[in-house]
Amino acid sequence: MSGSRPDPEALLRRLEWTVLRRLDGLLHGDYRTLFRGFGLDLADLREYQYHDDVRRIDWNVTARLQTPYVREYHEDREVTAWFLLDVSPSMDFGSAVRKRAVLEDFVAVLARLLTRHGNRVGALFYGERLDTVIPARGGRRQVLEILYRLQSRPARERSAPTDLGAFVRASLNTVKRRSLVFLVSDFISAPGWERPLAQLAVRHEVLAVRLYDALEMEIPDVGLVLVQDAETGEQLFVDTGEPAFRRRFAALAARREERLRAGLREAGVDALEIATGDDLVEALARFAALRKLRGRRVAGALAQSGGRPR
Numbered sequence: 211m212s213g214s215r216p217d218p219e220a221l222l223r224r225l226e227w228t229v230l231r232r233l234d235g236l237l238h239g240d241y242r243t244l245f246r247g248f249g250l251d252l253a254d255l256r257e258y259q260y261h262d263d264v265r266r267i268d269w270n271v272t273a274r275l276q277t278p279y280v281r282e283y284h285e286d287r288e289v290t291a292w293f294l295l296d297v298s299p300s301m302d303f304g305s306a307v308r309k310r311a312v313l314e315d316f317v318a319v320l321a322r323l324l325t326r327h328g329n330r331v332g333a334l335f336y337g338e339r340l341d342t343v344i345p346a347r348g349g350r351r352q353v354l355e356i357l358y359r360l361q362s363r364p365a366r367e368r369s370a371p372t373d374l375g376a377f378v379r380a381s382l383n384t385v386k387r388r389s390l391v392f393l394v395s396d397f398i399s400a401p402g403w404e405r406p407l408a409q410l411a412v413r414h415e416v417l418a419v420r421l422y423d424a425l426e427m428e429i430p431d432v433g434l435v436l437v438q439d440a441e442t443g444e445q446l447f448v449d450t451g452e453p454a455f456r457r458r459f460a461a462l463a464a465r466r467e468e469r470l471r472a473g474l475r476e477a478g479v480d481a482l483e484i485a486t487g488d489d490l491v492e493a494l495a496r497f498a499a500l501r502k503l504r505g506r507r508v509a510g511a512l513a514q515s516g517g518r519p520r
Contacts, residue, residue, distance in 0.1 A: 217361075218353075218357030218358045218361060221314065221357060221361070222318050222350075222357060225315060225318050225319055229490055230319060230323065233323070233491050236498075237495070237498060255268060255279050255282070256279065256280060257277060257279055258277075258278035258279060259280075266280045266281050267279070268280065269478065270408065270411055270412060288328065288329060288330065289330070289389070290330045290389040290390070291320070291324050291329060291332075291346075291389060291390040292331070292346065292385050293320075293321065293356070293392050294333075294378070294391060294393045294394065295313060295333055295334065295335050295394050295395075296377070296394060296395030297335050297336060297363060298336065298338070298369060298372040298398075299365070299366050299367065299368060300396055300398045301313060301421070302365045304423050305424060306486060306487060307487065308486070309421040309422070309423060309486055310365075311486075312421050312486055312490070313360075313394050314360050316394060316419060316421075316484065316490065317356060317357070317360065317392075319490060321353045321356060322350070325348050325349055325350060325352060325353055326350070328348065329348065330346040331347070331348075332344055332345055332346030332347070333356045333359075335363070336374075338370050339376065339377075340376075340377055340380040340381065342359065343384060344359060371400050372395075372398060372400065373399060373402075373403075374393075374395060374400075375400070375405075375407075378393070378403060378409075378410055379406045382409060382413070385414065388413060388415075389414050390415050391414045391415065391416045391417070392416075392417050393407070393410075393416065393479075394421065395418075396422055397418075397420050397470055403473070404473040404476045404477045405477075407477035408476065408477040411477060411478050417479065417480055417482060418474055419481075419482045419484065420481055421485075422485055422486070423486045424486070426463065427460070427463050428460050429450055430450065433450060433451050434450070482497045
């Protein structure tokens, strides 16, 4: 980052005028569309009984135990949301816009969307480990505090490889009360994060927000270039003008994508994918529409089968 003083107020004011206003229009004020369990707090889990509301089936627990289970809730007008933020060196990569800048915009928009409706937000930062905890509080000042801590955090040239599994396990000991949890990362990590994420999703409503850059999917022909691992600092000359190299790179990227999406399905969490070149409003609106459509399809399929899970 540059040596200039961070200005979270300017960032938040810009996003309030350019992003939140548009998002309000697209959601028509129904920001709960983004969150399934909004306004409810989990009280208990029990086996499904005839005439139970199928929308309250806990599919993660049902799949794990091979027996239908439903969630019982009590109303909780105040919602707590936690942002689990990967700020490891790979998040400073971006062909036009850095992934870390997209992370800051996402956090600012969602945190402000929540706090202006009277809810609380907190944040956990991961560099090489869980190193920062901002306790959950309400209000615009809390959003500014999170943004300031993000913007004033210096970029690191190298670090140990990211271990999202360790980060998620540490968050399980920090986030006690049932909450909305946003895990925001590029998911460039050591393997083994799927099981901890599934455990987190049993206790909380979890949304995985995966940030990526187009150059991580397909490399263009720009001749001989020096590439560097964002976390270890290892450097290597590669000839991007060689078609065979570009094909191998694209194939490896495709396999990595398959493993990542399989891991998210295994963990049982919904995922929002945002590229560094995406419009944030359109990405959030598209995600809200998909969640609504999925809910309708599940409810319709269960209604056709007699309202009971198979």
